[in-house]
Amino acid sequence: MECGLLCQQASCMSMVYEATGRICHLHNRIITNTSDCSWRPNTSYYTVVSGVANGYDCDIITDSCLKKLPSAMSWSDGSVQCAAEGAVLLHIDSVSKQQAVQHYMIERGYSTVWLGINDIAKEGDWRTEHGSDSPGYFNFSPGQPDDFTNQDCAILKIYYGYQWEDVWCWSTNTVVCEIAKAL
Template sequence: LMMVEKKTVLIFNHSCYLLSERSGSWDAARMDCRNRGADLLVINSPEEQKFLSTITTEVWIGLNDKEQEGTWRWVDGTPQILMNWGRDQPDNGGEEDCVHLGGDKQKSWNDLWCSSSHQWICEKVS
Protein backbone atom coordinates (compact mmCIF):
# COMPACT_ATOMS: atom_id res chain seq x y z
CA LEU A 1 0.00 0.00 0.00
CA MET A 2 1.49 3.31 -1.04
CA MET A 3 0.92 6.44 1.02
CA VAL A 4 0.07 9.35 -1.24
CA GLU A 5 0.41 12.83 0.14
CA LYS A 6 -2.77 14.82 -0.48
CA LYS A 7 -1.95 18.11 -2.17
CA THR A 8 -3.73 21.37 -2.78
CA VAL A 9 -2.69 23.14 -5.98
CA LEU A 10 -3.64 26.75 -6.69
CA ILE A 11 -2.96 28.96 -9.71
CA PHE A 12 -2.57 32.74 -9.59
CA ASN A 13 -1.16 34.97 -12.37
CA HIS A 14 1.88 33.06 -13.67
CA SER A 15 2.51 30.93 -10.62
CA CYS A 16 1.45 27.50 -9.50
CA TYR A 17 1.23 27.02 -5.72
CA LEU A 18 1.36 23.74 -3.86
CA LEU A 19 0.16 23.65 -0.27
CA SER A 20 1.83 20.87 1.70
CA GLU A 21 -0.31 18.53 3.73
CA ARG A 22 2.37 17.76 6.28
CA SER A 23 4.29 20.04 8.60
CA GLY A 24 8.00 20.50 9.08
CA SER A 25 10.82 22.92 9.72
CA TRP A 26 11.57 25.78 7.32
CA ASP A 27 14.62 23.90 5.97
CA ALA A 28 12.61 20.71 5.42
CA ALA A 29 9.95 22.78 3.67
CA ARG A 30 12.49 24.38 1.35
CA MET A 31 14.07 21.02 0.54
CA ASP A 32 10.66 19.57 -0.32
CA CYS A 33 9.90 22.48 -2.66
CA ARG A 34 13.29 22.27 -4.37
CA ASN A 35 12.87 18.51 -4.85
CA ARG A 36 9.69 19.37 -6.76
CA GLY A 37 11.49 21.83 -9.05
CA ALA A 38 9.94 24.75 -7.18
CA ASP A 39 10.91 26.86 -4.16
CA LEU A 40 9.26 28.28 -1.09
CA LEU A 41 6.74 30.99 -1.82
CA VAL A 42 7.99 34.48 -2.76
CA ILE A 43 5.34 37.20 -2.40
CA ASN A 44 5.87 39.86 -5.07
CA SER A 45 2.76 42.01 -4.87
CA PRO A 46 -0.11 43.12 -2.64
CA GLU A 47 -2.43 41.22 -5.02
CA GLU A 48 -0.51 38.00 -4.44
CA GLN A 49 -0.61 38.57 -0.68
CA LYS A 50 -4.37 39.12 -0.86
CA PHE A 51 -4.83 35.94 -2.89
CA LEU A 52 -2.79 34.01 -0.32
CA SER A 53 -4.89 35.35 2.54
CA THR A 54 -7.63 33.01 1.29
CA ILE A 55 -5.55 30.08 2.53
CA THR A 56 -6.61 29.26 6.06
CA THR A 57 -3.46 27.54 7.28
CA GLU A 58 -0.39 29.12 8.83
CA VAL A 59 2.40 28.32 6.37
CA TRP A 60 6.12 28.87 5.85
CA ILE A 61 7.07 31.33 3.11
CA GLY A 62 10.45 31.85 1.45
CA LEU A 63 11.58 34.82 3.54
CA ASN A 64 14.38 34.71 6.12
CA ASP A 65 17.20 36.70 7.71
CA LYS A 66 19.52 33.74 8.35
CA GLU A 67 22.51 35.37 6.61
CA GLN A 68 22.32 38.73 8.34
CA GLU A 69 20.08 39.52 11.28
CA GLY A 70 17.47 42.09 10.28
CA THR A 71 18.16 41.83 6.54
CA TRP A 72 15.19 39.90 5.19
CA ARG A 73 15.69 38.16 1.85
CA TRP A 74 13.51 35.97 -0.30
CA VAL A 75 14.78 32.55 -1.39
CA ASP A 76 15.19 33.83 -4.97
CA GLY A 77 17.73 36.37 -3.66
CA THR A 78 15.51 39.44 -3.94
CA PRO A 79 15.42 41.82 -0.98
CA GLN A 80 12.15 42.15 0.87
CA ILE A 81 10.39 45.30 -0.40
CA LEU A 82 6.71 44.48 0.11
CA MET A 83 5.90 44.65 3.83
CA ASN A 84 3.13 42.71 5.48
CA TRP A 85 4.45 42.23 8.99
CA GLY A 86 1.96 41.66 11.78
CA ARG A 87 1.74 44.08 14.67
CA ASP A 88 5.05 44.33 16.57
CA GLN A 89 6.71 42.00 14.04
CA PRO A 90 9.38 41.02 13.22
CA ASP A 91 10.29 40.73 16.89
CA ASN A 92 13.16 38.21 16.68
CA GLY A 93 11.72 36.54 19.78
CA GLY A 94 15.02 34.81 20.46
CA GLU A 95 16.63 34.15 17.08
CA GLU A 96 13.54 33.94 14.89
CA ASP A 97 15.00 33.88 11.38
CA CYS A 98 12.24 32.38 9.23
CA VAL A 99 8.86 33.77 8.25
CA HIS A 100 5.39 32.27 8.12
CA LEU A 101 1.98 33.64 7.22
CA GLY A 102 0.24 34.18 10.54
CA GLY A 103 -3.14 33.09 11.77
CA ASP A 104 -4.90 36.45 11.41
CA LYS A 105 -7.36 37.27 8.62
CA GLN A 106 -4.79 39.24 6.61
CA LYS A 107 -2.20 36.46 6.95
CA SER A 108 0.32 38.96 8.28
CA TRP A 109 3.93 37.85 8.38
CA ASN A 110 5.50 36.62 11.58
CA ASP A 111 9.10 35.64 12.25
CA LEU A 112 9.58 32.27 13.94
CA TRP A 113 12.30 29.83 14.86
CA CYS A 114 13.19 27.97 11.67
CA SER A 115 12.86 24.68 13.57
CA SER A 116 9.16 25.31 14.29
CA SER A 117 6.80 22.93 12.53
CA HIS A 118 4.38 24.33 9.95
CA GLN A 119 2.89 23.46 6.61
CA TRP A 120 4.33 25.38 3.66
CA ILE A 121 3.62 26.64 0.16
CA CYS A 122 5.85 25.85 -2.80
CA GLU A 123 5.70 28.20 -5.77
CA LYS A 124 6.63 27.41 -9.34
CA VAL A 125 6.67 30.34 -11.72
CA SER A 126 5.55 29.34 -15.21
Template sequence: MGVSGNSTCQCDLFWVPFQQSCYRGFGHLVTWSQARAECKRHRAHLVSIGSAFENWFVYELWKSSTGNKIAATGITFWTGLNDIDQEGIYKWADSSESVVWYRNWKLNQPDNSRNEDCVHLEPTSGRWNDLNCGAHAYYMCEMRQ
Protein backbone atom coordinates (compact mmCIF):
# COMPACT_ATOMS: atom_id res chain seq x y z
CA MET A 1 0.00 0.00 0.00
CA GLY A 2 1.39 3.36 -0.94
CA VAL A 3 1.34 6.17 1.54
CA SER A 4 0.15 9.50 0.31
CA GLY A 5 -2.19 12.22 1.37
CA ASN A 6 -3.54 15.47 0.10
CA SER A 7 -0.70 17.92 0.45
CA THR A 8 0.44 21.26 -0.82
CA CYS A 9 3.84 20.95 0.88
CA GLN A 10 7.26 20.93 -0.68
CA CYS A 11 9.42 18.74 1.51
CA ASP A 12 13.15 18.25 1.81
CA LEU A 13 14.75 15.07 0.51
CA PHE A 14 13.72 11.97 2.54
CA TRP A 15 10.70 13.79 4.02
CA VAL A 16 7.16 12.79 3.00
CA PRO A 17 4.40 15.39 2.57
CA PHE A 18 0.96 14.99 4.13
CA GLN A 19 -1.59 17.77 4.54
CA GLN A 20 0.36 20.80 5.82
CA SER A 21 3.43 18.96 7.15
CA CYS A 22 6.42 16.88 6.14
CA TYR A 23 7.24 13.64 7.97
CA ARG A 24 10.31 11.49 8.35
CA GLY A 25 10.94 8.34 10.33
CA PHE A 26 14.36 7.66 11.82
CA GLY A 27 15.55 4.10 12.32
CA HIS A 28 17.95 4.28 15.22
CA LEU A 29 16.97 3.54 18.80
CA VAL A 30 16.92 6.49 21.18
CA THR A 31 15.18 7.68 24.34
CA TRP A 32 12.24 10.07 24.04
CA SER A 33 14.39 13.07 25.04
CA GLN A 34 17.05 12.14 22.49
CA ALA A 35 14.36 11.78 19.81
CA ARG A 36 12.96 15.19 20.66
CA ALA A 37 16.42 16.76 20.42
CA GLU A 38 17.10 15.03 17.08
CA CYS A 39 13.84 16.34 15.63
CA LYS A 40 14.72 19.86 16.78
CA ARG A 41 18.09 19.48 15.07
CA HIS A 42 16.14 18.93 11.83
CA ARG A 43 14.00 22.04 12.49
CA ALA A 44 11.08 19.74 13.29
CA HIS A 45 9.32 18.20 16.29
CA LEU A 46 8.25 14.74 17.36
CA VAL A 47 5.10 13.85 15.46
CA SER A 48 1.77 15.20 16.75
CA ILE A 49 -1.31 13.27 15.69
CA GLY A 50 -4.54 15.24 15.43
CA SER A 51 -6.91 12.88 13.59
CA ALA A 52 -7.61 9.27 12.68
CA PHE A 53 -6.47 10.03 9.13
CA GLU A 54 -3.14 11.39 10.33
CA ASN A 55 -2.72 8.42 12.70
CA TRP A 56 -3.30 6.07 9.76
CA PHE A 57 -0.83 8.02 7.64
CA VAL A 58 2.05 8.00 10.15
CA TYR A 59 1.51 4.32 10.95
CA GLU A 60 1.43 3.34 7.27
CA LEU A 61 4.46 5.53 6.55
CA TRP A 62 6.32 3.79 9.36
CA LYS A 63 5.32 0.32 8.13
CA SER A 64 6.35 1.11 4.56
CA SER A 65 9.70 2.55 5.67
CA THR A 66 10.47 -0.64 7.60
CA GLY A 67 9.38 -2.93 4.79
CA ASN A 68 6.31 -3.98 6.82
CA LYS A 69 8.63 -5.62 9.39
CA ILE A 70 7.34 -3.42 12.20
CA ALA A 71 5.25 -6.19 13.79
CA ALA A 72 8.07 -8.73 13.53
CA THR A 73 10.59 -6.53 15.34
CA GLY A 74 8.14 -5.31 17.95
CA ILE A 75 9.85 -1.92 17.87
CA THR A 76 7.84 1.13 17.08
CA PHE A 77 8.37 4.88 17.23
CA TRP A 78 8.04 7.76 19.64
CA THR A 79 5.40 10.43 19.20
CA GLY A 80 5.46 13.83 20.86
CA LEU A 81 2.63 12.97 23.25
CA ASN A 82 3.60 12.93 26.92
CA ASP A 83 2.49 13.63 30.48
CA ILE A 84 5.93 14.53 31.82
CA ASP A 85 4.79 17.81 33.44
CA GLN A 86 1.69 16.44 35.17
CA GLU A 87 0.68 12.79 35.47
CA GLY A 88 -2.44 12.02 33.45
CA ILE A 89 -2.46 15.35 31.60
CA TYR A 90 -1.20 14.57 28.12
CA LYS A 91 0.09 17.21 25.73
CA TRP A 92 2.07 17.33 22.52
CA ALA A 93 5.75 18.26 22.77
CA ASP A 94 5.33 20.95 20.11
CA SER A 95 2.62 22.67 22.22
CA SER A 96 0.32 22.61 19.19
CA GLU A 97 -2.79 22.03 21.31
CA SER A 98 -3.49 22.71 24.96
CA VAL A 99 -6.02 19.85 24.89
CA VAL A 100 -5.46 16.54 23.13
CA TRP A 101 -8.73 16.18 21.20
CA TYR A 102 -7.99 13.08 19.14
CA ARG A 103 -7.02 9.93 21.06
CA ASN A 104 -6.18 6.43 19.87
CA TRP A 105 -5.17 4.55 23.02
CA LYS A 106 -4.62 0.81 23.07
CA LEU A 107 -7.08 -1.01 25.34
CA ASN A 108 -6.37 -0.32 29.04
CA GLN A 109 -3.89 2.43 28.21
CA PRO A 110 -2.47 4.68 29.39
CA ASP A 111 -1.61 2.79 32.56
CA ASN A 112 1.64 4.37 33.81
CA SER A 113 2.70 0.90 34.96
CA ARG A 114 6.42 1.72 35.18
CA ASN A 115 6.56 5.49 35.40
CA GLU A 116 5.46 5.75 31.77
CA ASP A 117 5.21 9.37 30.65
CA CYS A 118 5.93 9.18 26.90
CA VAL A 119 3.81 7.73 24.11
CA HIS A 120 4.69 5.48 21.21
CA LEU A 121 2.61 3.68 18.58
CA GLU A 122 2.03 -0.03 19.07
CA PRO A 123 3.76 -1.99 16.29
CA THR A 124 0.82 -4.26 15.45
CA SER A 125 -2.10 -1.84 15.67
CA GLY A 126 -0.94 1.76 15.42
CA ARG A 127 -2.70 2.46 18.70
CA TRP A 128 -1.06 4.53 21.43
CA ASN A 129 0.70 3.16 24.48
CA ASP A 130 2.53 4.93 27.29
CA LEU A 131 6.12 3.87 27.84
CA ASN A 132 8.96 4.89 30.12
CA CYS A 133 10.70 7.85 28.46
CA GLY A 134 14.08 6.22 29.07
CA ALA A 135 13.19 3.21 26.91
CA HIS A 136 14.63 3.04 23.42
CA ALA A 137 12.48 3.32 20.31
CA TYR A 138 12.68 4.72 16.81
CA TYR A 139 11.07 8.09 16.19
CA MET A 140 9.19 10.15 13.67
CA CYS A 141 9.58 13.86 13.17
CA GLU A 142 7.09 16.32 11.71
CA MET A 143 7.94 19.63 10.08
CA ARG A 144 5.00 21.99 9.66
CA GLN A 145 4.99 24.04 6.49
Protein backbone atom coordinates (compact mmCIF):
# COMPACT_ATOMS: atom_id res chain seq x y z
CA MET A 1 0.00 0.00 0.00
CA GLU A 2 2.63 2.54 1.06
CA CYS A 3 4.86 1.68 -1.92
CA GLY A 4 1.95 2.33 -4.24
CA LEU A 5 1.38 5.78 -2.71
CA LEU A 6 5.07 6.59 -2.99
CA CYS A 7 5.15 5.44 -6.60
CA GLN A 8 2.06 7.49 -7.42
CA GLN A 9 3.55 10.61 -5.80
CA ALA A 10 6.87 10.16 -7.62
CA SER A 11 5.24 9.21 -10.94
CA CYS A 12 7.44 6.15 -11.09
CA MET A 13 7.18 3.47 -13.78
CA SER A 14 7.72 0.48 -11.48
CA MET A 15 8.51 -0.45 -7.90
CA VAL A 16 10.12 -3.32 -6.04
CA TYR A 17 9.49 -3.99 -2.36
CA GLU A 18 12.14 -5.72 -0.29
CA ALA A 19 10.27 -7.21 2.67
CA THR A 20 13.41 -7.98 4.69
CA GLY A 21 14.51 -4.36 4.82
CA ARG A 22 11.00 -2.92 4.41
CA ILE A 23 12.27 -0.79 1.52
CA CYS A 24 10.46 0.42 -1.58
CA HIS A 25 12.61 0.86 -4.68
CA LEU A 26 10.95 3.24 -7.13
CA HIS A 27 12.25 3.31 -10.66
CA ASN A 28 11.82 5.50 -13.72
CA ARG A 29 11.56 2.51 -16.10
CA ILE A 30 9.61 -0.74 -16.10
CA ILE A 31 11.47 -3.54 -14.34
CA THR A 32 10.76 -7.10 -15.50
CA ASN A 33 13.74 -8.98 -14.02
CA THR A 34 14.59 -8.31 -10.39
CA SER A 35 16.84 -11.34 -9.90
CA ASP A 36 20.05 -9.74 -11.26
CA CYS A 37 19.69 -6.43 -9.33
CA SER A 38 20.65 -4.42 -12.45
CA TRP A 39 17.72 -2.12 -11.67
CA ARG A 40 19.24 -0.74 -8.43
CA PRO A 41 21.61 1.97 -9.77
CA ASN A 42 18.84 4.42 -10.82
CA THR A 43 16.43 3.69 -8.00
CA SER A 44 14.91 5.94 -5.35
CA TYR A 45 14.81 4.21 -1.96
CA TYR A 46 12.15 4.67 0.71
CA THR A 47 11.85 2.93 4.04
CA VAL A 48 8.30 1.81 4.70
CA VAL A 49 6.75 1.98 8.15
CA SER A 50 3.51 0.04 8.59
CA GLY A 51 0.49 2.28 8.00
CA VAL A 52 2.54 5.34 7.04
CA ALA A 53 3.81 6.58 3.67
CA ASN A 54 5.97 9.73 3.65
CA GLY A 55 4.47 10.71 7.00
CA TYR A 56 0.87 9.99 5.98
CA ASP A 57 -1.27 7.98 8.38
CA CYS A 58 -3.41 5.60 6.34
CA ASP A 59 -5.20 3.99 9.28
CA ILE A 60 -7.65 6.80 10.16
CA ILE A 61 -9.99 7.01 7.16
CA THR A 62 -11.01 4.19 4.84
CA ASP A 63 -10.17 5.74 1.47
CA SER A 64 -7.46 8.29 2.26
CA CYS A 65 -4.36 9.06 4.31
CA LEU A 66 -3.70 12.10 6.54
CA LYS A 67 -0.58 14.05 7.39
CA LYS A 68 -0.17 17.04 9.70
CA LEU A 69 2.29 19.59 8.40
CA PRO A 70 4.99 20.60 10.90
CA SER A 71 3.86 24.20 11.39
CA ALA A 72 0.61 26.14 11.44
CA MET A 73 -0.02 28.38 8.45
CA SER A 74 -2.68 30.26 6.52
CA TRP A 75 -5.33 28.42 4.50
CA SER A 76 -3.75 29.31 1.13
CA ASP A 77 -0.22 28.40 2.26
CA GLY A 78 -1.55 25.09 3.60
CA SER A 79 -3.32 24.43 0.32
CA VAL A 80 -0.11 25.08 -1.63
CA GLN A 81 1.96 22.87 0.69
CA CYS A 82 -0.51 19.99 0.43
CA ALA A 83 -0.69 20.36 -3.37
CA ALA A 84 3.11 20.12 -3.54
CA GLU A 85 2.72 16.60 -2.11
CA GLY A 86 -0.13 15.67 -4.44
CA ALA A 87 -2.63 16.12 -1.62
CA VAL A 88 -5.42 18.52 -0.63
CA LEU A 89 -6.49 20.15 2.61
CA LEU A 90 -8.63 17.89 4.78
CA HIS A 91 -12.06 17.37 3.24
CA ILE A 92 -14.91 16.00 5.36
CA ASP A 93 -17.77 14.64 3.27
CA SER A 94 -19.73 12.45 5.70
CA VAL A 95 -20.72 11.95 9.33
CA SER A 96 -18.45 8.90 9.59
CA LYS A 97 -15.46 10.83 8.29
CA GLN A 98 -16.28 13.70 10.65
CA GLN A 99 -16.22 11.24 13.57
CA ALA A 100 -12.95 9.66 12.41
CA VAL A 101 -11.32 13.09 12.14
CA GLN A 102 -12.61 14.07 15.60
CA HIS A 103 -10.98 10.94 17.03
CA TYR A 104 -7.77 11.76 15.12
CA MET A 105 -7.75 15.30 16.59
CA ILE A 106 -8.43 14.06 20.12
CA GLU A 107 -5.63 11.47 19.94
CA ARG A 108 -3.12 14.05 18.74
CA GLY A 109 -4.29 17.05 20.77
CA TYR A 110 -5.19 19.30 17.82
CA SER A 111 -7.60 22.11 18.75
CA THR A 112 -8.24 23.46 15.23
CA VAL A 113 -7.67 22.07 11.75
CA TRP A 114 -8.16 23.76 8.38
CA LEU A 115 -10.84 22.27 6.15
CA GLY A 116 -10.51 22.25 2.37
CA ILE A 117 -13.58 24.43 1.76
CA ASN A 118 -14.15 28.16 1.34
CA ASP A 119 -16.65 30.72 0.10
CA ILE A 120 -14.07 33.13 -1.33
CA ALA A 121 -15.67 33.40 -4.78
CA LYS A 122 -19.22 34.05 -3.55
CA GLU A 123 -20.32 34.62 0.01
CA GLY A 124 -22.38 31.71 1.33
CA ASP A 125 -21.55 29.45 -1.64
CA TRP A 126 -19.14 27.01 0.01
CA ARG A 127 -16.91 25.15 -2.42
CA THR A 128 -14.12 22.62 -2.16
CA GLU A 129 -10.56 23.85 -2.20
CA HIS A 130 -10.30 24.37 -5.96
CA GLY A 131 -13.74 25.94 -6.29
CA SER A 132 -15.32 23.31 -8.49
CA ASP A 133 -17.58 21.30 -6.18
CA SER A 134 -20.02 21.89 -3.38
CA PRO A 135 -18.83 19.97 -0.32
CA GLY A 136 -22.15 18.13 -0.01
CA TYR A 137 -21.73 17.70 3.77
CA PHE A 138 -21.62 20.54 6.28
CA ASN A 139 -21.24 20.60 10.06
CA PHE A 140 -21.10 24.27 10.95
CA SER A 141 -21.69 25.23 14.56
CA PRO A 142 -24.96 27.08 15.30
CA GLY A 143 -24.55 30.71 14.21
CA GLN A 144 -21.83 29.73 11.74
CA PRO A 145 -20.83 30.57 9.15
CA ASP A 146 -21.31 34.20 10.10
CA ASP A 147 -18.85 35.88 7.67
CA PHE A 148 -17.70 38.19 10.46
CA THR A 149 -15.62 40.77 8.57
CA ASN A 150 -15.00 38.56 5.54
CA GLN A 151 -14.29 35.16 7.06
CA ASP A 152 -14.17 32.87 4.02
CA CYS A 153 -12.33 29.68 5.07
CA ALA A 154 -13.42 26.90 7.41
CA ILE A 155 -11.86 25.14 10.37
CA LEU A 156 -12.89 22.20 12.51
CA LYS A 157 -12.63 23.42 16.08
CA ILE A 158 -12.60 21.54 19.39
CA TYR A 159 -14.19 24.50 21.21
CA TYR A 160 -17.29 24.20 19.05
CA GLY A 161 -17.68 20.52 19.85
CA TYR A 162 -15.74 19.59 16.70
CA GLN A 163 -18.14 21.57 14.57
CA TRP A 164 -17.02 23.97 11.89
CA GLU A 165 -16.47 27.71 11.99
CA ASP A 166 -15.68 30.24 9.28
CA VAL A 167 -12.49 32.20 9.96
CA TRP A 168 -10.14 34.56 8.16
CA CYS A 169 -8.13 32.68 5.54
CA TRP A 170 -4.97 34.53 6.57
CA SER A 171 -5.13 33.27 10.17
CA THR A 172 -2.79 30.43 11.11
CA ASN A 173 -4.12 27.00 11.99
CA THR A 174 -3.05 23.39 11.93
CA VAL A 175 -2.80 21.98 8.40
CA VAL A 176 -3.73 18.37 7.72
CA CYS A 177 -3.18 17.17 4.15
CA GLU A 178 -5.26 14.37 2.71
CA ILE A 179 -4.27 12.05 -0.12
CA ALA A 180 -6.28 9.22 -1.66
CA LYS A 181 -5.09 5.71 -0.89
CA ALA A 182 -3.60 3.88 -3.83
CA LEU A 183 -5.74 0.95 -4.90
